[in-house]
Amino acid sequence: MPRMAVLALSAAACTAGAALAQQLPDLGSSAPSSDTKSYAIPAAEIAGFEFLLNRIDRRIYGGTDYSVTTGTIKRNLQHSWVVDNDPYKINQLGHPYQGSIYHGLARSAGLGFWESFGYTFAGSMLWEYAGETTLPSKNDQVASGIAGNFLGESLFRMANLVLEKGDGSYWRELAAAAISPGAEFNRLAFRERFAKALDSKDPAYYARVQVGAAGTTRLREGEATDLKRNELLVDYSMDYGLPGKPGYHYDRPWDYFSFQLTASSANAVENLSTRGLLFGTSYEAGERYRGLWGLYGSYDYISPQLFRVSSTALSLGTTGELRLAERIAVQGSLLAGVGYASVGTIHGTLNTDYHYGTAPQALAALRLIFGDRWSLDATARDFFVSQVGGAGTGGHDNIARADVTLTARVRREHGVAIKYLWSRRDATFSSLGDLSQVRATIGLYYVYLGRERFGAVDWR
Numbered sequence: 001m002p003r004m005a006v007l008a009l010s011a012a013a014c015t016a017g018a019a020l021a022q023q024l025p026d027l028g029s030s031a032p033s034s035d036t037k038s039y040a041i042p043a044a045e046i047a048g049f050e051f052l053l054n055r056i057d058r059r060i061y062g063g064t065d066y067s068v069t070t071g072t073i074k075r076n077l078q079h080s081w082v083v084d085n086d087p088y089k090i091n092q093l094g095h096p097y098q099g100s101i102y103h104g105l106a107r108s109a110g111l112g113f114w115e116s117f118g119y120t121f122a123g124s125m126l127w128e129y130a131g132e133t134t135l136p137s138k139n140d141q142v143a144s145g146i147a148g149n150f151l152g153e154s155l156f157r158m159a160n161l162v163l164e165k166g167d168g169s170y171w172r173e174l175a176a177a178a179i180s181p182g183a184e185f186n187r188l189a190f191r192e193r194f195a196k197a198l199d200s201k202d203p204a205y206y207a208r209v210q211v212g213a214a215g216t217t218r219l220r221e222g223e224a225t226d227l228k229r230n231e232l233l234v235d236y237s238m239d240y241g242l243p244g245k246p247g248y249h250y251d252r253p254w255d256y257f258s259f260q261l262t263a264s265s266a267n268a269v270e271n272l273s274t275r276g277l278l279f280g281t282s283y284e285a286g287e288r289y290r291g292l293w294g295l296y297g298s299y300d301y302i303s304p305q306l307f308r309v310s311s312t313a314l315s316l317g318t319t320g321e322l323r324l325a326e327r328i329a330v331q332g333s334l335l336a337g338v339g340y341a342s343v344g345t346i347h348g349t350l351n352t353d354y355h356y357g358t359a360p361q362a363l364a365a366l367r368l369i370f371g372d373r374w375s376l377d378a379t380a381r382d383f384f385v386s387q388v389g390g391a392g393t394g395g396h397d398n399i400a401r402a403d404v405t406l407t408a409r410v411r412r413e414h415g416v417a418i419k420y421l422w423s424r425r426d427a428t429f430s431s432l433g434d435l436s437q438v439r440a441t442i443g444l445y446y447v448y449l450g451r452e453r454f455g456a457v458d459w460r
Helices: 003-016 040-061 070-078 088-108 113-130 138-164 170-179 181-194
Strands: 205-220 230-240 257-264 268-285 289-302 307-325 328-345 354-370 374-385 396-411 414-429 433-449
Touching: 040 088, 040 113, 040 181, 070 113, 088 113, 088 138, 088 181, 088 268, 088 289, 088 307, 088 328, 113 138, 138 170, 138 181, 138 230, 138 257, 138 268, 138 289, 138 307, 138 328, 170 181, 205 414, 230 268, 230 433, 268 307, 289 328, 307 354, 307 374, 307 396, 307 414, 328 374, 354 396, 396 433
Parallel strands: none
Antiparallel strands: 205 230, 205 433, 230 257, 257 268, 268 289, 289 307, 307 328, 328 354, 354 374, 374 396, 396 414, 414 433
16 A cells, blocks of 8 residues: 555544544643643644554554664664655655644644644654654655645645635535645544634635646657556646735735645646745735735645656745736746755666755746636746755756646636646766656646636735
């Protein structure tokens, strides 16, 4: 069973056992039960989740990796941190998702973003020392302890929005549990105490779902094998806290964020990305422009079948909306920063093509909106995964990715879209030589549009 399935099973087990937690004594401080904040409850929950995950991993995988003893814990505490060579999806998908569960448990117990960040970072360290017998891994600490917060805050806020905008139905509760299992665990276990963990302040947001198929139009495989030229795709994306709404302020981390998840019939997860404003403020430029700027955090996992790149980063940037005419608007983000990234070939003939390193990176995303009928989206990003601070073959990689999507509304929330996606990797390794991989696809999609005007914010 894949590690992601094990994590999902553990989260489901925690959620299913939430009713039992009501029978336990309150693990919070001496504050009265009406207090909606607890430091002890998420600490106990994170430790309990890790114990459960260790037991499930040990039963499924066997071996010695999860046979934790006081001796292995003592050895890990005394040993320097390493860069491990676990399977790529475990390190770059499984660990961020594991960290997001820690974050959701802390946030839903009434803690703020930075308090929850500390719990997630500490929970990741606890797992590295006492969850496995393998040596503590610094790349896992970045993935779980930092990227887990970025992913976890996005999931927590989306789950909260599902509940805020609904009528308390069973299906909305189920959807919130699927999005952020840790947060829903506390809602079920502690009922009214943690029922309102976040006041979203009614952000302007734009969410959409795309379902379709894509075919390969250009291909340079390099070392990759077993590529499927055609694939079915399901894509969900959200822009939360779009600038320009009167009365909405960016006082807290992640009051603005963007999220995207793309599932593929070819390789399960083609893309999982989120970026949000950590510190910043809004601004105006004349009567036609509203924006925000500051320090952004981001987590990216991109896998266009040929290769995979994942990055946890901090960037300086801006997001805004320019009103060109009454019914024409341009939204966009420009970011530049540096992260810790990894990259490797999928199904490569060489198992040494796997590299970690410091990664300067940049992103430009624009959306041109024509009333409530059309939108044109274009995004370009670049990652340069260097040798600095990394481990692997001693080489470097340059990853470029761009996509253009034209969307037309057909009726009400229903539309169609055509999308061109291009991904390229150029790698140089002292022992392996140069490597170039390119894939481009064209896809046709049905689109469910969650908002009118494609997310344009009317501040006038």
